[in-house]
Amino acid sequence: MVRMAVEKASLLQPLESYEQPMVQAALVVGGGPAGMAAATSLARQGFETHLVEREREVGGHLRHLDQIEPSGADAKSLLTAMLGNLETSGAKLHLGTEVAQIDGHVGNFHARLGTGETVEAGVVVLAMGATMVRPPEDYPLRSAYDLETVTNQRLEEMLSWGRVPGRTVTLVSCIGARSDERGCSRYCCSSMVGQALRLRRMGKKVRLLYRDLRAYARGAEELYRTAAEEGVAFFRYPDVPAEKAVRVVPGAVRFHDVLLDRDVELPTDLLVLVCGLVPEDPAVAKMLKVSRSSDGFLLERHPKLGPVEAGSAGIFLAGTAQGPKDLGESIQQGLATAAKAAALLSRDTIEKEPLCAVIDETTCNGCGRCVRVCSFGALEPYTVDEGGKKSKKVRVITAACMGCGTCAADCFRDSITTPFFTDEQIEAQVDAALSDDPASKVLVFACNWCSYAGADQAGIEKIQYPSNGRIIRTMCSGRVSDRFIKRAFEKGAGAVLVTGCHPGDCHYINANSWTGKRFEIWRKTFERRGIAPERFQLEWISAAEGKEFAAKMKEMATVLRDHAAAAPPPAEAVSAGK
Amino acid sequence: MPESESRPIVWSDELWDDLLRETDAGVCYQCGTCTATCPLAERGALNVRQLIRLGAFGSGVPGRAVDSPGLWSCTTCAQCNVGCPRGVDVVEVVRHLRGRAWKRNEVPAGLRPLLWAEFQDGNPYRMPPSQRTQWMRGLSGPAAGSSDGASTVLYVGCTASYDPRAQRTARALARLLAAADVPFRLLGENEVCCGETPRALGAQGLFRDLSSRAAESLRTAGATRVVTISPHCFDALRAGLSNEVEVVHYSQLLDELVSGGKLKVGGTPAPNLTYHDPCYLGRQHGVYEAPRRLLESTGAKILEMPRNRRWALCCGGGGGNMWRESDLEGRLADERVTEARDTGASVLATACPFCITCFNGTESAGTGRLEVVDVAEVVARAAGVSSA
Ligand code: SF4
Ligand code: SF4
Numbered sequence: 001m002v003r004m005a006v007e008k009a010s011l012l013q014p015l016e017s018y019e020q021p022m023v024q025a026a027l028v029v030g031g032g033p034a035g036m037a038a039a040t041s042l043a044r045q046g047f048e049t050h051l052v053e054r055e056r057e058v059g060g061h062l063r064h065l066d067q068i069e070p071s072g073a074d075a076k077s078l079l080t081a082m083l084g085n086l087e088t089s090g091a092k093l094h095l096g097t098e099v100a101q102i103d104g105h106v107g108n109f110h111a112r113l114g115t116g117e118t119v120e121a122g123v124v125v126l127a128m129g130a131t132m133v134r135p136p137e138d139y140p141l142r143s144a145y146d147l148e149t150v151t152n153q154r155l156e157e158m159l160s161w162g163r164v165p166g167r168t169v170t171l172v173s174c175i176g177a178r179s180d181e182r183g184c185s186r187y188c189c190s191s192m193v194g195q196a197l198r199l200r201r202m203g204k205k206v207r208l209l210y211r212d213l214r215a216y217a218r219g220a221e222e223l224y225r226t227a228a229e230e231g232v233a234f235f236r237y238p239d240v241p242a243e244k245a246v247r248v249v250p251g252a253v254r255f256h257d258v259l260l261d262r263d264v265e266l267p268t269d270l271l272v273l274v275c276g277l278v279p280e281d282p283a284v285a286k287m288l289k290v291s292r293s294s295d296g297f298l299l300e301r302h303p304k305l306g307p308v309e310a311g312s313a314g315i316f317l318a319g320t321a322q323g324p325k326d327l328g329e330s331i332q333q334g335l336a337t338a339a340k341a342a343a344l345l346s347r348d349t350i351e352k353e354p355l356c357a358v359i360d361e362t363t364c365n366g367c368g369r370c371v372r373v374c375s376f377g378a379l380e381p382y383t384v385d386e387g388g389k390k391s392k393k394v395r396v397i398t399a400a401c402m403g404c405g406t407c408a409a410d411c412f413r414d415s416i417t418t419p420f421f422t423d424e425q426i427e428a429q430v431d432a433a434l435s436d437d438p439a440s441k442v443l444v445f446a447c448n449w450c451s452y453a454g455a456d457q458a459g460i461e462k463i464q465y466p467s468n469g470r471i472i473r474t475m476c477s478g479r480v481s482d483r484f485i486k487r488a489f490e491k492g493a494g495a496v497l498v499t500g501c502h503p504g505d506c507h508y509i510n511a512n513s514w515t516g517k518r519f520e521i522w523r524k525t526f527e528r529r530g531i532a533p534e535r536f537q538l539e540w541i542s543a544a545e546g547k548e549f550a551a552k553m554k555e556m557a558t559v560l561r562d563h564a565a566a567a568p569p570p571a572e573a574v575s576a577g578k
Numbered sequence: 579m580p581e582s583e584s585r586p587i588v589w590s591d592e593l594w595d596d597l598l599r600e601t602d603a604g605v606c607y608q609c610g611t612c613t614a615t616c617p618l619a620e621r622g623a624l625n626v627r628q629l630i631r632l633g634a635f636g637s638g639v640p641g642r643a644v645d646s647p648g649l650w651s652c653t654t655c656a657q658c659n660v661g662c663p664r665g666v667d668v669v670e671v672v673r674h675l676r677g678r679a680w681k682r683n684e685v686p687a688g689l690r691p692l693l694w695a696e697f698q699d700g701n702p703y704r705m706p707p708s709q710r711t712q713w714m715r716g717l718s719g720p721a722a723g724s725s726d727g728a729s730t731v732l733y734v735g736c737t738a739s740y741d742p743r744a745q746r747t748a749r750a751l752a753r754l755l756a757a758a759d760v761p762f763r764l765l766g767e768n769e770v771c772c773g774e775t776p777r778a779l780g781a782q783g784l785f786r787d788l789s790s791r792a793a794e795s796l797r798t799a800g801a802t803r804v805v806t807i808s809p810h811c812f813d814a815l816r817a818g819l820s821n822e823v824e825v826v827h828y829s830q831l832l833d834e835l836v837s838g839g840k841l842k843v844g845g846t847p848a849p850n851l852t853y854h855d856p857c858y859l860g861r862q863h864g865v866y867e868a869p870r871r872l873l874e875s876t877g878a879k880i881l882e883m884p885r886n887r888r889w890a891l892c893c894g895g896g897g898g899n900m901w902r903e904s905d906l907e908g909r910l911a912d913e914r915v916t917e918a919r920d921t922g923a924s925v926l927a928t929a930c931p932f933c934i935t936c937f938n939g940t941e942s943a944g945t946g947r948l949e950v951v952d953v954a955e956v957v958a959r960a961a962g963v964s965s966a
Binding site for chain 1: 587589595598605608628634635
């Protein structure tokens, strides 16, 4: 492993970072609590700040709240205070309009609003929020059932008027949340416990049906205890979506009480569906090519290392647009994006990491394969006139290039160099890794963001796995080219494992989808050349999947053992197919 | 599947509110720690966690609660209270549910005559009040409670009044008090049951009635301090009397007397012994050390059982179970006596007449190898007064 690092180091070239101008203005999309917090903070630091809100008023969901749980604080006063801060901050509000069109890159974004105005900004904060899920159509809630059904949002309104119909109220949690791809909506447990307590204090008979109670905010556990003490009855329904677990019958709600292991019936006048959050329309995010996670919320660059940044530089994510959270967390995230954005805006130029791809104009024949695979539109075909002979070429828009290297792996003419991850450097690592007893080695290609971090995680969790893996890091699995794999098998590698982020989680939007497509082709090719499919595999491993990484490495070790039992195909067999 | 199983049970807001009014069952989050520690649950007799929850369910018939299996097996030992992370007084819930069953006339056979006896005779043994002083055979002078004007009353309790074995304990204690020059009086025929059994059985009305009768005779006697022999009387009088009268268990008083030098102990040291914490003295009222200090003052060495103090196994006699045929497979007392013997002790000392009765009723006790005695009797021997 040391040898691998040394070999690579011996080929390193000093790289030069470069600078480009920064438009010192911020665009905040969405005027809920997160957007308001971000815009207020940025404007107060003296940056030109534009806040675009679709509604005629800012405030988002906060406008419809009566009390904020678990503290029980008055929502209207908080909104008034936040609004006051925003108005005096100097931020320019664009209300009742949307971002119709947006493009550009860090330092230089151009947006056109629905009103026709244009906004130039160096950074963008996406805080479009989330919407409450609509209760499923097939939920049998009609008045025919002799009980009234409302959502928790509607109940909040009723509570603010102080008038709620019915004597017996049953709240059901997790409607539309925690099913399929969707996770916990986080805001609702504390909120519904607070609502239940308010109902109880109005003299109602209150029952709360939960799947799990996740009242985790500061003061939430105390609120839960108070609600229980004052007589809110809590029930646990089975660990399946509420729609399946809780049935409505005339005048009552029925379910299987997990803790009693019996079917129970709760006579009910008013049924409250506590609804989860679903992502807002992602149009703006799509135009900016911000990735989304499998549940549809905007995906941060890294859960720990870049929690409020999008994959592309200069774009920040705040509030429930990035994932369900409660009010306090949304505001915190809004403020965090402001701090991150301000760090960029405080300089009049920005320095770019020098990982940007470089195209050798003399060898490029302008075939355009690379243009097709770039997720950032950073490659641009053009024509040169060489003494009367017109020829096609491709060039790199350095400001847009994120340095994933996916283009380099697709260039037939090896015209593209990705600094710090050049073909020569990676091949030197391959050679070094396999210089000794190659048949016993598993060569692993791991991307910087997910699978390399996943391997790291296995170490952090102190999980034991075979020591015969040799890891080569690239920025993205898209950088992995078939020439590395061929080289590895020529050198007699026992096995090769290509790893990357899970589909949809790629930190270069969807560059790893190319890895997947290429792999399908390579596998067939190498199989024809006598490489058994078990010896050449692809596995998606996230930064959190230390266990999965270790398990895969164990599996690969078994593959090697079995392979060693049978005679290894001679290296020439591979080269022969050249 | 039986019909009753397939039909859902129906939540009753009325029963729930009823439960909340008298108990803190509302904060129970059904973790099951109580069931995990309950000695009866271990024997399959009772699932106390479910009992708490079922307490608010009706059977679908208005006003009818769902059956609470095992409700009457509970010995009110309060082991469940020890571990509850929410601080629920589970025993309170049991008493409440039993009280509800009384109101609906759903009680096991045998308990009804018991309460009639309490009501009519003022004791659970159906004995006439005139025989309350029988235990005093052989006592005279101060030991017979003849100190006029004394403000301390020795509250003998029904068991020590009528049960021949417990009478010995009462006599030993009376002699000890006299030896320490503690003037005391007895209520004699005017003593009535403290009402602990009705209370544990959920007959709240009868309990209140008996308490007020007890309070009345204490007032007439001019008592400011009551010393009880049974931890059950100790508990019930504490719960039933207003605080104008101080209620102490005899072990606390003797402990004070010995450490204050008023009572001299130290004849022949008692052999190796072990001590069993009565539930109503230990867990219910936190008196763990006074009886131990007393035993040690006699020069005895206490060989502790693995389950001691907060984790002492119940003898099985509380909660009305002295008057009920046990439906348990193995009796708690048998297990406890075995545990006591395994310490290597030859004497099992305790401080409750119910515990002594239960232990003496086991097959393995009384075989000559393990003597079951009351702490008062151990102290009496060491102080050189008769313990017979
Ligand atoms: S231990 Fe306490 S909280 Fe847990 S189930 Fe029993 S009573 Fe309820
Ligand atoms: S008091 Fe004792 S017997 Fe009754 S439920 Fe609690 S632990 Fe079980």
